Amino acid sequence: MGSQLGEQTIGFTKPPIIVGYGNVVGPKEGEGLLKQYFDQILEDSLWGEETWEKAESKILKTAIQLAIDNAKITKQDIRYLFAGDLLNQLTASTFAIRDMNRAFFGLYGACSTMGESLILASMAVEAGYANYALAATSSHFCGAEKQFRFPLELGNQRPLTATWTVTGSGAVVLGQTGTGPRVTHVTPGKIIDLGIKDEMNMGAAMAPAAADTIITHFKDTGRTATDYDLIATGDLGSVGKVLIQDLVQKEGYDLSRNYTDCGVEIFDHKKQDTHAGGSGCGCSAVTLTGYILKEMAKGTFNRILFVPTGALLSPISNFQGETIPGIAHAVAIENGQGLGKKG
Template identity: 80%
Template sequence: MGTQLGEQTIAFDRPPTIIGYGNIVGPKEGDGLLKDYFDKILEDTLWGEESWEKAESKILNAAINLAIDNAKVPKNDIRYIFAGDLLNQLTASTFAIRDLKKAYFGLYGACSTMGESLVLASMTVEGGFADYCVAATSSHFCGAEKQFRFPLEFGNQRPLTATYTVTGSGAVVIGNTGSGPKITHVTPGRIVDLGIKDAMNMGAAMAPAAADTIITHFKDTGRSADDYDLIITGDLGIVGKKLNRELVNKQGYDLSDNYTDCGIEIFDGDKQDTHAGGSGCGCSAVTLTGYILKEMAKGTFNRVLFIPTGALLSQSSSFQGESIPGIAHAVAIENSQE
């Protein structure tokens, strides 16, 4: 069974294994910096569906099936699916998974959902409650703009602090055996809210939560940034990455050359006009299942700290003048040393 470390971290005695993964992205993501890492790039964001919401469900369903195929385990052996998205009542995930006939946990961690799903799926497998689980999430630019910001037809001008929601989905199969990368530690995050109210500056709202989780992880495990080949947050973008680094450094932990952010890596900001970078549940999910895990398979990275970040706001809370609470979950992924 896992061992509790410090305030929030779990060290797995029998680390679960990432045995398969898959991803699908939209055309803009497929034209970005990580285009060579994606399994499927769509030609258009509707993918033959009559709405963006239906397209997102189709994308998530396909990513889950890709991951299971890649894992080379019978679909019947998958016991639980942990997944979520940004749409009201998790409709993208619900309709994506309804025909899979598997027990399902619907999760809402905003853009941190890939981290949350990995944490819970890993705990379930390591605890002996399942041999195989799926962790997945998705987002869609058009659906997110429609729900949280402005209709696309309005053509509003976005400030430079705004990020661009990724259209895409990533899924991971976690098993109790296998030769793939191991999930050795997880540090579930707590809600941190420093009073940011600008929904067009998600990076500033989420950075304090990212810093809190990273610092807690270091304190709980006795590790530092030097113990990782790569430390990568979820979708803080340019603004949030800078703030996160400053907050962590103030606590005596140096985030230097091995630290980056999924929201910065996924798009070419100079050529694609994505302002502060990428965001959305799919941002960290496709970066993990594309760039990170494929580079780990090559041995480029052997120990990665993956920290998806989420802004826990809604249409109602923003309209009512509430601040934007943030959360971040850390997952340590390591190549087997056996």
């Protein structure tokens, strides 16, 4: 069984193994900086469906199957599925999974959901409750804009602090046995709210939570930034990326050497007009299952800290003048070969 470390972290005695993973992205993501890492790129965002929401369910269902195929198992081998999305009542996940006939935990951590699902799936596998568990999430630009901001038909102008919700889904299969990188430590995050109310500046709202989780992880484990080849937050974008480095620096930790943000990596913001970068549940999920894990397979990275970030707001809370609480979850993934080529 795993052990409690410090205030929030778990260190796994028998680290769960990432035995398979897969992803699907939309056309804009397929034109971005990470296009060579994606398993399936759609020609259009509807993908033959009548609505954006149905398209998102199809994207998630396909990513899950790709991960299962990559693990060389069947869906019957999956004991538990942990998944969530940004739609009301998690309908993208529910309708994607409803025909799989497997036990399902529906999760909502906003854009931190890939971290939440990885943590819970890892805990289930390490504790012996499942031989295989699957963690997944998804988002869709058109569905998220309609739900959280403005219908696309209005053509509202977006400020430069705004991010672009990723259309895509990533899924990971964790197993007790097999080959692949291992989840060695997890640090679930706390809700941090510094009073940000601007829904067009999610980076500022989430950066304090990401900083808190990373600092806590370092204190709990005794590690520092130099113990990782790569530290990647979920979707702070260019604005939040600057803020988190300043916040962490104040506590004596330097992220300048090996830190990036999935929202910065996924798009070419100048050519693609994505302003501050990418966001959404799918942002960190497809970057993990695309760029990060595939580079780990090459040995470019051998120890990474994956920190998906989430803004815990709703349209109702925003209209009522509430602030935007943030949360971030950290997952340490290691090849077991020390630090990598870029360490």
